[in-house]
Amino acid sequence: MTISLSILARRAGPLLAASLLALSLGTAASGAAEAPQPPRQKWSFAGALGTFDQAQLQRGFQVYKEVCSACHSMTLVRFRNLAEPGGPGYSANQVKALAATYQVKDGPNDSGEMFERPGRPADAFPAPFPNDKAAAAANGGKAPPDFSVLAKARTYERGFPWFVTDVMPFVGYSEQGVDYIHALLVGYEEAPKGMDVPEGTHYNKYYPGHLIAMPNPISDGQVTYPKTDKGEPVVPETVDQYAKDVAAFMAWAAEPHMVARKALGFRVILFLIVLSALLYYVKKRIWADVGGEVHGLQPELHKAY
Amino acid sequence: MEFSTLANPSATPSTAGDASLHDGSRRDFLFLATGAGLAVGAGAVAWPLVASMAPDAAVIAAGAPIEVDLAPIQEGQIINVFWRGKLIFVRNRSEKEVKEADAVKMSELIDPQADSARVKKGHEKWLVVYGNCTHLGCVPIGHSGPYDGWFCPCHGSLYDTSGRVRRGPAPTNLPVPPYAFQSDTKIRIGEEGPKEGKAAA
Amino acid sequence: MSAHGNTYVPKSRLAKWFESRLPIAGLVHSSFIAYPVPRNLNYFWTFGAILSAMLGVQIITGVWLAMHYEPSAAGAFNSVEHIMRDVNYGWLLRYAHANGASMFFVAVYVHIFRALYYGSYKAPREVLYILGVVIYLLMMATAFLGYTLPWGQMSFWGATVITNILAAIPVVGDTIQSLLWGGYSVGNPTVNRFFSLHYLLPWMIAGVVVLHVWALHVTGQNNPAGIPIKSGKDAVPFTPYATVKDVFATVAFMILFAWFIFFQPNYLGHADNYVPANPAVTPAHIVPEWYFLPFYAILRAVPDKLGGVILMFGAVMILALAPWLDTSRIRSCNYRPIYRQFFWVFFAVCIILGWLGAKPPEGGYVIAARVCTFYYFAHFLIVMPLVGLFETPKALPGSILESVTGPGKQVSGSGVPAGAAAAPSTKG
Numbered sequence: 001m002t003i004s005l006s007i008l009a010r011r012a013g014p015l016l017a018a019s020l021l022a023l024s025l026g027t028a029a030s031g032a033a034e035a036p037q038p039p040r041q042k043w044s045f046a047g048a049l050g051t052f053d054q055a056q057l058q059r060g061f062q063v064y065k066e067v068c069s070a071c072h073s074m075t076l077v078r079f080r081n082l083a084e085p086g087g088p089g090y091s092a093n094q095v096k097a098l099a100a101t102y103q104v105k106d107g108p109n110d111s112g113e114m115f116e117r118p119g120r121p122a123d124a125f126p127a128p129f130p131n132d133k134a135a136a137a138a139n140g141g142k143a144p145p146d147f148s149v150l151a152k153a154r155t156y157e158r159g160f161p162w163f164v165t166d167v168m169p170f171v172g173y174s175e176q177g178v179d180y181i182h183a184l185l186v187g188y189e190e191a192p193k194g195m196d197v198p199e200g201t202h203y204n205k206y207y208p209g210h211l212i213a214m215p216n217p218i219s220d221g222q223v224t225y226p227k228t229d230k231g232e233p234v235v236p237e238t239v240d241q242y243a244k245d246v247a248a249f250m251a252w253a254a255e256p257h258m259v260a261r262k263a264l265g266f267r268v269i270l271f272l273i274v275l276s277a278l279l280y281y282v283k284k285r286i287w288a289d290v291g292g293e294v295h296g297l298q299p300e301l302h303k304a305y
Numbered sequence: 306m307e308f309s310t311l312a313n314p315s316a317t318p319s320t321a322g323d324a325s326l327h328d329g330s331r332r333d334f335l336f337l338a339t340g341a342g343l344a345v346g347a348g349a350v351a352w353p354l355v356a357s358m359a360p361d362a363a364v365i366a367a368g369a370p371i372e373v374d375l376a377p378i379q380e381g382q383i384i385n386v387f388w389r390g391k392l393i394f395v396r397n398r399s400e401k402e403v404k405e406a407d408a409v410k411m412s413e414l415i416d417p418q419a420d421s422a423r424v425k426k427g428h429e430k431w432l433v434v435y436g437n438c439t440h441l442g443c444v445p446i447g448h449s450g451p452y453d454g455w456f457c458p459c460h461g462s463l464y465d466t467s468g469r470v471r472r473g474p475a476p477t478n479l480p481v482p483p484y485a486f487q488s489d490t491k492i493r494i495g496e497e498g499p500k501e502g503k504a505a506a
Numbered sequence: 507m508s509a510h511g512n513t514y515v516p517k518s519r520l521a522k523w524f525e526s527r528l529p530i531a532g533l534v535h536s537s538f539i540a541y542p543v544p545r546n547l548n549y550f551w552t553f554g555a556i557l558s559a560m561l562g563v564q565i566i567t568g569v570w571l572a573m574h575y576e577p578s579a580a581g582a583f584n585s586v587e588h589i590m591r592d593v594n595y596g597w598l599l600r601y602a603h604a605n606g607a608s609m610f611f612v613a614v615y616v617h618i619f620r621a622l623y624y625g626s627y628k629a630p631r632e633v634l635y636i637l638g639v640v641i642y643l644l645m646m647a648t649a650f651l652g653y654t655l656p657w658g659q660m661s662f663w664g665a666t667v668i669t670n671i672l673a674a675i676p677v678v679g680d681t682i683q684s685l686l687w688g689g690y691s692v693g694n695p696t697v698n699r700f701f702s703l704h705y706l707l708p709w710m711i712a713g714v715v716v717l718h719v720w721a722l723h724v725t726g727q728n729n730p731a732g733i734p735i736k737s738g739k740d741a742v743p744f745t746p747y748a749t750v751k752d753v754f755a756t757v758a759f760m761i762l763f764a765w766f767i768f769f770q771p772n773y774l775g776h777a778d779n780y781v782p783a784n785p786a787v788t789p790a791h792i793v794p795e796w797y798f799l800p801f802y803a804i805l806r807a808v809p810d811k812l813g814g815v816i817l818m819f820g821a822v823m824i825l826a827l828a829p830w831l832d833t834s835r836i837r838s839c840n841y842r843p844i845y846r847q848f849f850w851v852f853f854a855v856c857i858i859l860g861w862l863g864a865k866p867p868e869g870g871y872v873i874a875a876r877v878c879t880f881y882y883f884a885h886f887l888i889v890m891p892l893v894g895l896f897e898t899p900k901a902l903p904g905s906i907l908e909s910v911t912g913p914g915k916q917v918s919g920s921g922v923p924a925g926a927a928a929a930p931s932t933k934g
Contacts (some may be wrong), residue, residue, distance in 0.1 A: 009467045047335075048769050049771060076584070076587050078363075078366065080362075080366050081591070084362075092631070110806075117737065120369060121366065121369075122363075122366035122367050149587065149780045150585070150741075150780075152772060152780040152820050153777050153778065153780035153781045155777040156778060166773070167766075167773045169765070169769075172769065173481075174770060175774060177777065178736050184925065208790070217528075235735065242356055254780070256591055257590070257591075257597045261597060261598070261601075261768055261771070262768060262769065264598070264768065265765075265767070265769055266767020268764045268768060269344065269761060269764050269765065271342075271345075271349075271760045272757060272758075272760050273761060273762055274342070275339070275342045275343070275346060275757050276754060276757045276758040276761065278335065278338055278339040278342055279339055279750065279753055279754035279757055279758075280749055280754055281335055282335060282336060282754075283750045283751055284337075284748050285332060285335065285748075286746050286747060287747060290545065290742050290747065291744075293751075296669060324887060330821075343753075346757075353595035353598050354566070354570055354595075354599075355600065356568075356594040356595050357570055357573075357593050357594050357595050357596060358596055360594070361588075361592040361593040361594060362576075362591070362592040362593075363588065363591075363592040364592075364595075464803065475545070
């Protein structure tokens with residue numbers, strides 16, 4: 001593959017160069033008027049080696065539980081997920097106790113009535129509103145989006161050439177969603193002078209179009225994080241930190257098997273590399289019987305005869 | 306096709322003049338290692354496919370124990386409950402039925418088992434059994450047949466008031482699910498209580 | 507299946523008994539073992555095997571996903587998330603299937619451009635080539651249907667836009683559209699039947715692939731020199747030579763595939779498809795999957811609805827006319843100095859069209875898309891016929907062997923007698 005591409009590039013060299021130039025110019029000319037790009041953050045789970053930081057996921061869950069869950073549902077996440085490997089690392093008993101603090105609607109029972117009972121680990125996180133219409137009605141006409149896969153549902157364009165490098169090993173990047181969520185939470189500020197901010201909307205630097213229905217949801221010190229044994233804070237209790245923690249938690253919620261996925265990926269790719277190396281030599285040995293294989297892709301073009 | 310070729314180097318033509326490439330053992334090793342690699346790869350591909358057909362996490366989590374309130378069940382009544390999608394009969398037996406079930410001789414039974422081994426001590430009137438015939442899984446009809454137990458409409462198997470098979474083709478008694486009494490009027494189906502667990506061990 | 511004679515000789519009595527009743531072993535032997543392969547094939551010729559492997563991957567992962575997927579407007583999105591979260595290795599199956607579609611198209615585009623570069627469409631391989639275009643069309647239909655199944659925003663709006671395209675067909679358009687919808691808009695019946703059709707089409711692809719391979723084994727493979735096999739020294743038996751090369755290339759291709767599955771599983775998708783379908787809100791930038799982008803650019807380059815649809819489908823259909831539009835006597839671009847330059851211009855135009863397809867349809871992008879669309883068709887309708895008439899090709903090598911070694915040189919070892927059989931030595 002790579003060999004063939006490099007040969008292609010050589011043969012089509014000048015043309016490709018010209019078209020790439022055109023591409024980059026075009027990109028520079030376009031995304032000017034849009035919202036600024038969310039600043040890139042450091043995430044423990046970025047890159048091929050990245051894994052979730054358990055303490056951060058627990059803090060993020062705390063922020064979700066104490067602040068966001070008042071309006072945002074997370075219906076695809078079950079309590080039991082919190083105790084599954086690769087996640088926030090709660091114990092099965094902690095999850096059982098946590099689930100039991102919620103009242104969950106169940107039924108119908110034998111007399112045909114719905115009833116409430118304490119939550120079980122198998123239950124989904126209860127939603128703050130019974131349905132989308134109720135959520136919209138209670139929030140000025142726009143339902144707060146569900147958080148379950150939101151970290152994968154939000155992104156921003158990084159443009160050329162980043163969209164090429166973002167997919168590559170070592171320099172790759174796929175954390176645009178959490179960057180955006182973090183930026184949105186820290187992006188509330190005074191509207192620039194002369195900008196009309198209608199009733200029911202709020203100015204946000206990073207929201208596309210800048211006018212977001214959600215008021216600034218969180219402020220410094222609003223959530224009290226667990227302290228160390230000496231009573232010292234582990235991380236600052238600031239909006240910036242809350243935003244990072246809740247975004248990380250949402251990344252886990254959207255992709256609960258990420259750690260297992262990357263771990264398996266390493267083994268699979270290593271295996272495939274070894275197997276193709278073996279196959280390459282097998283092929284060489286076999287072709288030696290008929291005087292060796294043709295080398296290069298286009299011997300006709302390179303042979304000096 | 307690839308496998309046979311690779312695993313069997315003698316099947317490849319050996320007409321070339323270059324003798325150094327025919328260093329037997331090294332060549333054999335390379336071919337064997339590659340063949341083994343392909344076989345391992347094929348197995349590794351099959352594994353997730355098979356595993357994905359096993360009960361998933363949601364099904365397993367939904368199979369948690371359930372509680373059944375016995376208070377509303379009248380004497381003689383059989384109620385149906387479901388645990389893990391399986392039908393379970395809970396039967397409130399009369400004293401007479403319990404006595405008769407206890408008195409049956411083991412030699413009369415197809416699958417000999419004492420009634421006392423099928424109920425919890427102190428709660429003998431409560432029979433809790435899976436509700437599918439052990440022949441091919443049909444649901445037997447309660448309070449019918451000569452033993453006043455269950456009669457299976459599919460192939461005519463008969464069960465007594467203890468859920469024991471009395472006439473074939475069913476080979477075994479209706480099995481008893483794991484359960485324990487929480488109180489005199491409440492059972493929890495899905496796991497054995499600590500006492501019974503110890504007694505069994 | 508092959509025109510090269512059946513040289514398979516069953517050895518055991520059971521094999522003889524069976525072979526005289528169903529000669530399948532002989533068929534496999536003549537098609538995949540003794541079949542003579544030009545010895546100068548380069549790695550571009552392994553993409554047929556890679557494509558077969560990808561078809562297998564897609565069918566197997568698809569059948570397994572169907573065990574958990576729920577084809578309804580209410581249940582589709584959540585059932586996909588159920589696969590991702592709860593099913594054992596469900597995330598692997600789903601990411602393999604989603605990225606497998608992209609890898610399938612990567613391989614098919616290499617395969618198509620290889621055919622165009624080396625003139626594999628020219629006589630006597632016209633039917634073989636047109637069957638390939640049919641497979642490509644079926645692949646596009648399958649990929650489109652599959653993309654609607656997760657029932658996210660892009661699924662829903664993709665289905666809406668494409669079914670509205672079909673409504674542009676004169677007279678029967680509205681009927682076709684309503685038959686596809688099964689209602690007055692894209693909805694529950696649509697996703698249900700799209701699932702059924704998505705499950706059906708891959709088997710049709712598999713069927714046409716059998717015809718494609720059959721046609722290939724009648725005409726024999728083209729090769730980088732574009733000249734036929736003339737003697738046994740020009741060819742090697744398919745097994746083990748081509749087999750081992752194909753297996754190697756396929757496994758190497760799987761490294762790329764695995765990279766996407768395990769480390770960039772959502773790169774080739776759209777974030778908006780993680781938002782459940784909402785008929786009241788259209789995503790800000792609605793674009794198709796990357797492999798449709800050049801055709802999407804052509805569609806949008808035309809200001810007229812019907813005209814755009816005609817040109818978009820025409821862009822695929824015109825591929826099928828290449829055998830008759832190309833007037834050159836020579837197949838391979840390696841011996842066509844002028845046409846080779848035009849080929850690379852065409853290649854670049856396709857890439858640029860793909861990029862334009864992802865851009866908003868405004869200003870300079872539309873003008874660029876129109877220029878490229880014009881060139882795309884001009885390549886087939888003007889360049890192909892004219893260059894073939896006026897170009898002076900380079901001298902062709904005397905034989906395939908000569909194209910590899912140079913004239914007059916000898917190569918050790920023996921190939922196979924042309925058009926006959928594997929060398930006896932293959933029986934070891």
